[in-house]
Amino acid sequence: MSASLSRPRVGVWLIGARGSVATTVVTGCAAVTAGLHPPTGMVTETPAFTGSGLPALSDLVFGGHDTLDCPLPKRAETLTAGGVLPPGVATAVAAELEAADREIRPGGPTPGDTRSEAELITAFTDDIRDFVHRHALERAVVVNVASTEPASQGPGAPLPASTLYALAALRAGCPYVNFTPSEGMHHPVAAREAGHSGLPYAGRDGKTGQTLLRAVLGPMFAQRALRVRSWSGTNLLGGGDGAALADPAAAAAKNAGKERVLADTLGTVPEGEVHIDDVPSLGDWKTAWDHIAFDGFLGTRMILQTIWQGCDSALAAPLVLDLARLTARAHEAGVSGPLGALGFYFKDPVGEGPAGLSEQYDELVRFGRSLGRPDAEGGGAPPVGDTGETGGAL
């Protein structure tokens, strides 16, 4: 495959590399590359992004950190039994799973870990640099897909692991994407360093189900001048995410993102709570029920209810691939700072941008176009950074 080898390759370094999402990312990228499945769910494979100069799926190389040991092919087998991966795919791409498995390094801190925060950051940075070096990668994007952490403990507390990884990404010169509600680059220590890094970053908390719906239904009520009185929701999910989010501290971060979508699209925060229940028997499947009470003309009371039954990893994986490609290309194009144009993907987006999904989509398409222009026209308009403050680093 000399053609492939001569093309610049791009690394995708996954924090939580042995989790369900990461395993689906690696499996799916290989399956789509091999033509076994169409790229359903990947926005970057639609015609709107043809000219954006994104790295090809076949040019992505996977590695990452994880604190667990279970080999990727084994994880893929479990996901197949659970109906997340279709029968036969994991076997068909066993070589790619094994290749990625060899590039996973131990994460941390693990229980009893005696390393200091500085030592951990250094170790993580070295792992990423070594990955880039050994594979002669043009660049690598660090993507956090690890289980949600409890919300931060305040000023004096130790740095959360997600922030250690974010700092390692910065020190290794890598763009960073936080697909989880964990703190990551939002911690003041990392945010400060990110501001000076000249690197692009995106996040946080992928918008895959209930919040995706809220981002289209919220604007509908606002545009129709209907008054939302209450918006209540319950999420049932199993898998690791269910257990992690059953911790109220972890759920708090996630729910803040969900509420932000409503506040931003409705202009007010309606009554109502959001519950996240751990229901282990649901495995990787999640069900979200939303109940919206609204007033119509003359105060008439009406109700909308939605029930979303999806597979979390299958919803997240194509977005992770999208984000890795877009962020890598943004880095290549010299964009730096918070990538507000990627708000389409997130519950709680960095930078500035609209809150309604349709406008976020339009902005994403514009961003994609801006990435493509310089290649095609040799010196046209500069790519669209998020804000003048940080985007002018070119």
Next chain:
Amino acid sequence: MSASLSRPRVGVWLIGARGSVATTVVTGCAAVTAGLHPPTGMVTETPAFTGSGLPALSDLVFGGHDTLDCPLPKRAETLTAGGVLPPGVATAVAAELEAADREIRPGGPTPGDTRSEAELITAFTDDIRDFVHRHALERAVVVNVASTEPASQGPGAPLPASTLYALAALRAGCPYVNFTPSEGMHHPVAAREAGHSGLPYAGRDGKTGQTLLRAVLGPMFAQRALRVRSWSGTNLLGGGDGAALADPAAAAAKNAGKERVLADTLGTVPEGEVHIDDVPSLGDWKTAWDHIAFDGFLGTRMILQTIWQGCDSALAAPLVLDLARLTARAHEAGVSGPLGALGFYFKDPVGEGPAGLSEQYDELVRFGRSLGRPDAEGGGAPPVGDTGETGGAL
């Protein structure tokens, strides 16, 4: 109220003037004008339309045609008992209901009617002209809110009543809005005449519930590159509309509009049917269940279900007021032809325009702005007609 009298007043001539929607329109306009209720559900009362030069609610004068006899105050009482109108409102605006009631003329053709089509059109035209004349109205908009008719019978068949009224509107020099799926101005005879009339017109079939949702959810699936495999729906509704739509011929027109939204937003027509059931005990309330089966990454099967429980008349009435105001202002501003910019309101819009609700909203706001400019700036850019072909023909 000399100030009010000196301001130009605008007529709203309702076809089906004794129906639930019309009664809610008249009651609600008076109640909002009197400050008894906020204008929930009226998009034209939001800040985006402040400068559009729309007629004030207090300047609207109501009349119309109907084949039934029941007085409006009596209808309002029934709607109050059914929970459509809040307790007390009908009594509070009894004077306005009686005033509108006095302006309702007999519709047709009624069973055994011996008048020819030409005679009916002339009678309807005279009624409208008389209304405009007696009230010294600056203009009047004709709005069809009558029960849905069976789909047309083909070339040789008699003109449907909705088309007789549409022709009367044209001959009376009035803009026309078809809020129902009936044929109205779509009949070739009327369409031809409309093309030469220099009048603006809009329609058809108000987007009030299930199709409103489809117009935001369809784009969501398309934007996320998720593959919709089937989209099935059932509507339960009582009232006159339930009975009318239980006729398969009447339902066919309505369902065509619903399918068009999916075809236009998804790019394909998914599997699945739409049912409309007459459930008299639901009265004016309707419930719409939608079941959407879609594929995610690697073909994983997922499901979204929505349940919409709304009051049809309360959903329709503020949109009818919006449409009357916008169409009247468009007429005043010299816009003619199909008002594609009003696609936000319709299942099956006339003219050209986007299919997703969010883009339709943007277009509506642009249209509102275009209506306002000439007044404010005295000779700025001309208002936005639907297409070059017919716009500006006045």
Next chain:
Amino acid sequence: MSASLSRPRVGVWLIGARGSVATTVVTGCAAVTAGLHPPTGMVTETPAFTGSGLPALSDLVFGGHDTLDCPLPKRAETLTAGGVLPPGVATAVAAELEAADREIRPGGPTPGDTRSEAELITAFTDDIRDFVHRHALERAVVVNVASTEPASQGPGAPLPASTLYALAALRAGCPYVNFTPSEGMHHPVAAREAGHSGLPYAGRDGKTGQTLLRAVLGPMFAQRALRVRSWSGTNLLGGGDGAALADPAAAAAKNAGKERVLADTLGTVPEGEVHIDDVPSLGDWKTAWDHIAFDGFLGTRMILQTIWQGCDSALAAPLVLDLARLTARAHEAGVSGPLGALGFYFKDPVGEGPAGLSEQYDELVRFGRSLGRPDAEGGGAPPVGDTGETGGAL
């Protein structure tokens, strides 16, 4: 109405006599008696109870305790505006509402109340005795329909108000029904006294919505040998009950009852949680969503979801009337102790009995028949008490 006056009359003493449930009880009893509405929801008005010798609705006299001041006619007006009572009924039975209002005495302890527990019990007992005496009632039943209290605080804590009222009922010689999850007669102090009282009592926590459904769906799964893996639920409710149950301590008592139904009908406790959310804008209406994941043949995963939208007071009121009549008749017939045969009505029934609704119904009908026999046959089989231990007090 000399016939009516000569018939023995029965008192219904409501704890929480100004609440939504009590107001609906008094209004509804009068409206049904007057023939304004059929007795929908009253099981004791079905043919199965014709010969049970129950007191007629027209023979019930209402009174009660409450810590609030709002007059019953005013409360009924509010409930009419909220759609709980149909328009016109409250006005039609204004005399009966005023009569009941005159029989409401101040409850307690109120904030700052300096009376001792013994003093409060004595005051309550005197109020009840006075009510019975002044109206020359044959007997009176005390029914707790007050807001749910927080769960008890342990051995040394003060007696909850519900237990003070329960003790007053015993001392006044009145049968007692606890329609709420509050402790009432379950407190050890009251339970001990009840055991020696020779009085019948019933409870607790009326089964009006989600748990009613669970009591028929649980047996279905068990009878079909389907394995329920998880049963999750969310309740949205406004009104006073929503606010009271938003307190986790109050919700705990309620949820225990809900779980008991599943444990008793399924034989195991499935995964899953129950949430009770206070959503004030829903008023007296409540929505309960249940999600049940179960295994079929060969472990195939299936899902049942239910959505119950009901009006709490309208669901509770006819059951309260049923319970007052049945308990009064049981007292008359000499039945004492826990009335396990009334498990049909409760989430967490006293005494012994089946958990499935259908078997509970059969037992209720048998109980009704047993109450009737002595009257008809003059000395046939004794009525069915709950257990031999306490039922032998005749």
Next chain:
Amino acid sequence: MSASLSRPRVGVWLIGARGSVATTVVTGCAAVTAGLHPPTGMVTETPAFTGSGLPALSDLVFGGHDTLDCPLPKRAETLTAGGVLPPGVATAVAAELEAADREIRPGGPTPGDTRSEAELITAFTDDIRDFVHRHALERAVVVNVASTEPASQGPGAPLPASTLYALAALRAGCPYVNFTPSEGMHHPVAAREAGHSGLPYAGRDGKTGQTLLRAVLGPMFAQRALRVRSWSGTNLLGGGDGAALADPAAAAAKNAGKERVLADTLGTVPEGEVHIDDVPSLGDWKTAWDHIAFDGFLGTRMILQTIWQGCDSALAAPLVLDLARLTARAHEAGVSGPLGALGFYFKDPVGEGPAGLSEQYDELVRFGRSLGRPDAEGGGAPPVGDTGETGGAL
């Protein structure tokens, strides 16, 4: 396995032997026998039936008729891919699938078939007799699990295929079970012959989803004296059944059974329709939405909605095994005529019996007990036949 060979073996002759239900029956019986899966969904494996003398699962031998050619192992593979059978099971029981496959004979009439009805019946009878003979079976039960036929065409029409098979069962001396809504033994020609045959028979139309729910919810409303105003339903299903039932004539038979359950449990037929939609992409999975509008106290309007998402074949297969065992044992015990005691399993049961699921369950358990008594006590009470007319005639 000499022990097994010496025990009397029982044949299960499946009409539609290559369909999804039949394939799941054969696969599941083998998998449960082998201890690969617990007998979830099989009521006859619960303790209540321990002493009923039912044939062991390991003693069942499968054969049948089908007009299709696809080998059973291939069908099982397809069902595995569709998520109906768990991964690995079909392979584990390949030998049993092949053994059953060898016992499948061509059904009919096929398109262009020139055989007369009498010839077809004779051919089918010979196939069944040959099966019993070659395997030295003690007896065989014929079970119809073929696709639903269109409703019968009236007096002069040819006998439906299901009736040809039913007649063949009678002539071969075999008990008969109709798990479908097809006419089968209900055709007057077959009904007459069944009456004289001294054979037991059961049916029709297995109660696996929406109607199962209706059979527990209908009694709930009746027992609580709540007035059901409308009961509307929509079923979405793919697979062969979806296509067959999209034919209105076939759906008519099925819907009649669904309505019967409501009429029998509620005492009236509420408003509302039932739709059955063919949605091929759902495969063997079906979704049933029910919307029930009911009145509570004083006419307050309330709503219950249910959504059932199940796998039709996995729901049906354990019931088919139950029915084969119970009917075989009834035959052995000398019961003849319509088995009304099996109403628990059917939408439209033969014979007499209650309509509520809970009472049907009680009757089933009594029936099971009656089957066991003669064995255990050597000459106790005779087994419970359905009606005196035909019961005990052997």
